[in-house]
Amino acid sequence: MSPRTLYDKHIDSHTVCRLDDQGHVLLYIDRQVINEYTSPQAFSGLRAAGRKVWRPGTALAVVDHVNPTTPQRVAAMPDAGGARQVSYLAENCRDFGIELLDILDKRQGIEHVIAPEQGFILPGMVIAAGDSHTTTYGALGAFGFGIGTSEIEHLLASQTLVYKRLKSLRVTVEGELAPGLTSKDVIMALIGRIGASGATGYAIEFCGSTIEALSVEARMTICNMAVEAGARGAFMAPDEKVFAYLNGKPRAPQGERWARGVEKWRELRSDPGAVFDREIHLDATLLEPMVTWGTSPDQAAPIGAQVPDPQSIDDPILRQDMRRALHYMGLEPGMALRDIVISHAFIGSCTNARIEDLRDAASVVRGRRVAGHVRAMIVPGSSEVRAQAEAEGLAQIFIDAGFEWRQSGCSMCLAMNDDVLAPGDRCASSTNRNFEGRQGAGARTHLMSPAMVAAAAISGHLTDIRHFGERP
């Protein structure tokens, strides 16, 4: 057999049968995670057709998108639509035999935070879920991708999906990240370089010394946001850090099964000589902290830069897009990004609300105060992250600085619950999408790392974390 990529190995080992000679296969899916807002119509479809769930134990459901994150947790949803979605999810899980982590469960949290946390995701698995950020699981050496509601129904009914093989892209990142830089800056720099559809049609394998040096949680941030470059799956070969991360997690295998698993997972890597359809190299030593200035994640620049000028763009469509983005964002060409004054700061989301993210942010915040004109919120990625942050004293650091310390959920990443910005609000955000209206109609989002959000919250404007706290 010719040398294969890690992607090839995942797909080959999960192919039930080929469906044509165009790359379509019937793909077996090991696990899925279900939320309250993309699943209702899938269950209704099963009910209408009188179909069962193929293997209920391979699905895990959680309430995360519509729930409030107010500090006092209550079971009731404040709006009728959200309440109906949550009660229908409970009904569906009960009737079809799927485990549900409801809003009061201490394991509740954002699906892509809790699934790894619970050891539900293991190397070598193929996972599909009704949320685009399912790519997160690539950091564990699994292959995860987002699907729509019809596909959720297909998967529930058959444990499979009709799948077309992607092309392969290897992104090699080499060199040491400078102090203050994080994996968020790596993925934002990549998206900025290749564009919001630069990896459309591809699965990305990340490798190189920079990736190897990152923690498992930091790697999740990269795989999570790879979808913002269009990648339908992004992953990294699992290593000892991954095994150490998973060992002892509630749903991870134990004893003999664990040992056999690890033995097999060590082989999960691209063969020497495997050919990728495309290769990209990034030099991590050249990176600077990144922020977005526009309404697409690829409209990003190093914090030391200025807002770009549409006049400098030759392509008339791109020029028009940039004009539109700057108009929406209320920014003038040439203005220094550091001078952008914010009204809100948000640390949360499946991209950057894990315990290491909160530690990073707390180290910036410690002993300081949020600027008077800024409303700053911390929404931990899961209830367990919240509990751990409280145990470590991080929560108190945030509270003392004037941050709101909230319950877990997707919250203001997409503002499906009541955490919504008003028109004209400007938010430094550790999330993944700066789309028009994403955090509220007319609201303006600047994406950046959690430490950069923390620094912006304190200083009241976008700030270079590398010089934060220095005397002017």
Place this chain on the structure above:
Amino acid sequence: MSLQPFTQVSGQAAPLLAANVDTDVIMPKQFLKGIDRQGLDRGLFFDLRFLADGTPNPEFVLNQLAWQGASFLVVGANFGCGSSREHAVWGLQQMGIRALIGSRFAGIFFDNCQRNGVLLITLDEAQVQRIGRLVSQPETAQISVDLETQQIRLADGEVIDFQIDGLRKTALLLGLDAIGSTLQRQAQIEAFEREHLAANPWLA
């Protein structure tokens, strides 16, 4: 559930040529709170279609006389990027959109369209721009799409061929129920599963 088959459709095509039109813009969050697929035509492109006071925005193409009731959209690169929300496709369908023509579609959106019988036609960017310019004129906004022959006929008489995988084409032409088709392979899936779980016992 079987779908409305797509064979030959004629109608107005509306240009929406901005790049990176995401599913948050196609279907904003306040329309995602249902447990069925109803009423999503109202939410489609909501912030573009309606002004702050709730009246239709006369600047938005689907509000203009020539493109009201359009059957097609001619769209910019990376249309449908972002969130996996299938509500975006249901909304397009409920507005009467049968096919989209673009140079590059986001992956999840692409699958969602296919699974709902909405045809996505991928052409090179220059062709998309040319069609976009043509349909931007009310008098040449009418096109017809024939899936069987894989051809788009423009108002100026030009015929453009397009490519589509056989599997997708058949499913669209016949309006096939994908789950029903897959479950015909039940025994094959069961056999695969037995072997897969035996080889990876921690998955069981």
